[in-house]
Amino acid sequence: MLDPRLLRNSLHETAEVLATRGFKLDVVAYEELEEKRKSLQIETQDLQNERNTRSKSIGKAKASGEDIAPLLAEVSELGEKLDAAKDALEHVQNALNIFYQETPNLPAKEVPVGKDEADNVEVTKWGEIPKFDFDVRDHVDISERISNQAGKGLDFETAAKLSGSRFVVMNGAIARMHRALAQFMLDVHTQEHGYQEVYVPYLVNSDSLYGTGQLPKFGEDLFHTKPATEEGQGMSLIPTAEVPLTNIARDHIFADTELPLKMTAHTPCFRSEAGSYGRDTRGLIRQHQFDKVEMVQLVLPEQSMDALEELTSHAEAILQKLGLPYRKVILCTGDMGFGSCKTYDLEVWLPAQNTYREISSCSNMGDFQARRMQARYKSKDMKKPELLHTLNGSGLAVGRTLVAILENYQQADGSVKVPEALVPYMNGLTEINVT
RNA sequence: GGAGAGGUGGCAGAGUCCGGUUGAAUGCACCUGACUUGAAAUCAGGCGAAGGGUCAAACCUUCCGGGGGUUCGAAUCCCUCCCUCUCCGCCA
The missing domain is CATH 1.10.287.40 (Serine-tRNA synthetase, tRNA binding domain)
Known part of the structure; x- marks a missing residue:
């Protein structure tokens, strides 16, 4: 939510800025x-x-x-x-x-004006794009050759029987690597980046969804236990750990000395993907259920822009440690999320698609969520509590990271090298072989 | 699932039976001043939020878990929902 005073006092200026995001006030x-x-x-x-x-x-x-x-x-x-x-x-x-x-959040001044994805601006590129002297396989093909007694590494057919499309069953070494990745990410963020590890509920109430901005506008993207709009409070499956982590601050007044508060959590995320029926139907890229390690920061207002750079670098650190080539783009005004005032996306290189795909999105929400949540802080020399700023970012989407490793580390015989940083988390395994 | 207790300001905790000048006693925390070389202790004063209003004030409105009702008037009475706690049962 914007500051009502912005609309009351400088309505036309505000409307102009909102128009750059494609929002008509x-x-x-x-x-x-x-x-x-x-x-x-x-x-x-x-x-x-x-x-x-x-x-x-x-x-x-x-x-x-x-x-x-x-x-x-x-x-x-x-x-x-x-x-x-x-x-x-x-x-x-x-x-x-x-x-x-x-009404969506106002973009920061430095955010490039643009209409959609195509107008996003590349900021940096990292890593060498791997060259293969054989035909690259995509992660689905690779995983089919790495199986165990229970089935294929990635088994979409069985998942479809259990649940439907856009679900997966993982087996053997692939499942193991999926688990290893989440552990690795959590360890890096807690041990090297100063985050508190948090375990959170995967079902949340509508107040929480309102606080982070999923409701009232984006309810159809979520799975609900019963309609959240109905009286009697249905709970909903979290679309990201941003929701429970950020709402920890709801209706709370922090002492300024308690900030910044940096939290990380590994959770499954559930999205109905209502508006994307034709997209990414093959493989692990777009699922109704996926795991993610999320980072959330609660900070003083004047620190939030610096915090965004820092938080983004934390997500980048994971990609770098795993040796995955990526690029960092700043989202243009038209492509930003509802509550964000500035967003960086990290896009990892996927050889089989011969392109970069989003693997992390890091946003400064400014006071937008804090106002909805009444998340505030107070220092000794302040008469009244003021809204704090919230940030969040994926660090990283676990499923897509698995995809990136399978594809970037594949070898001619169909085996997959284990990235060095991950070897200790794979019980010393350096290579996943074809079975 | 059964039985009971309770949700009040940053926190703790009165007030609710018998509705009225109670936005709310008291304590803690916090802020200002006095005393002190400084600190502690002590003393005096201040100290909830949101909105309206004003150059600024004064002032006005709303808020005692959420919603509805009764009444000229509700923290206080009635209905309903949510949540917390205790005991019993069941259970990973």
């Missing part, structure tokens, strides 16, 4: 509502004031034994007026709330 409708809100609020408060004053005098009169019947008669129609004013105000306020809730 209905300025006329907003102004009309805001004007109504103001007059209705003043009217309502005046009526409430009158009611309060009269009620108090009734109380006094009663206490001193006077007859209160005439006083009661005076107030009789006040209640109806008040109710009408309240209803009208509530109506307008609800309409305004929709504006506030559905």
Whole structure:
């Protein structure tokens, strides 16, 4: 959520900036509502004031034994007026709330203006793109030749029987490497990057989803145990650990000395991928369920831009340690997520696709989520608590990292080398052989 | 699943039976000042949030888990939902 004052005080400038993200703010409708809100609020408060004053005098009169019947008669129609004013105000306020809730964050000034993915700007490239003197296989082909008694390394057919499309069963050394990757990432972040390891719920309530911005606008991307909009509170499967990790700060006031707070968690993530039926149907790239190691930082406002650079470098460190070539792009205004004011994507090289694919997304959300969550901090010389800033990033998406290793480390005979950094996590195994 | 207790300011904790001047006693924490070489201790004062209003104030409104109701008036009465705790049962 944006600061309401931004819309109230500099509506047109704000609308212009939002337009660079492809968001059309209905300025006329907003102004009309805001004007109504103001007059209705003043009217309502005046009526409430009158009611309060009269009620108090009734109380006094009663206490001193006077007859209160005439006083009661005076107030009789006040209640109806008040109710009408309240209803009208509530109506307008609800309409305004929709504006506030559905308006995305403002991009930082340095974010390149653009329409979509194609306008993202490459910042850096790392690593050598591997050259193969044989026909490269994609991770699905590779994994089919690495099996165990239970089945193929990546078994999509069995998963489809169990659950449906976009699920996977992993077997043997592939499953082992998947597990090893998550352990490795957690160890690096906790031991080298200063993150606190956290275990979180995978089912969350709608307040949490609202806090990080998934609701009310993006509910169809999630799996719900029952409709979250219904009364009675259905819980939803987390689409990312960002949701539980960030909401730890909800309705909390931190001492400034407690910040920055850096947290990391390994969780499964669940996404319905409602809008992507035709895309990435083969392999592990786009699944309804995937594992991810997430990093979240809660920081002082003036530190959040530096923190974004730092957090992104933490995700890069994993790719570098694994020796995976990647590039870092800054997302343009049109491609950024709803709550972000600046986002870097890390894209790993996938030989079989002959292109870079997203493996991490690191965002500074500014105070956007904090305002929704009422996540604040206070220092000794501050009179009032202020909103803190939140950041999050994948460090990394585990499934896609597995894909990248299988494809980048494949050898002519179909075997796959284990990246050096991962060998200790694979019980000393240096190579996964064809079976 | 059964039985009971409870959700109040940064925290702890009164008030709820018998509705009125209670945004809320008290303690802790915190801030300012006095005393002190400094600190501690002591004393005096201050100290919730959101919104409106103002140059700034004054001032006004709302908020005692969420929602609804009764009433001129609700932290206090009624309904409902959520959550926490204790005991019993079941269980990884």
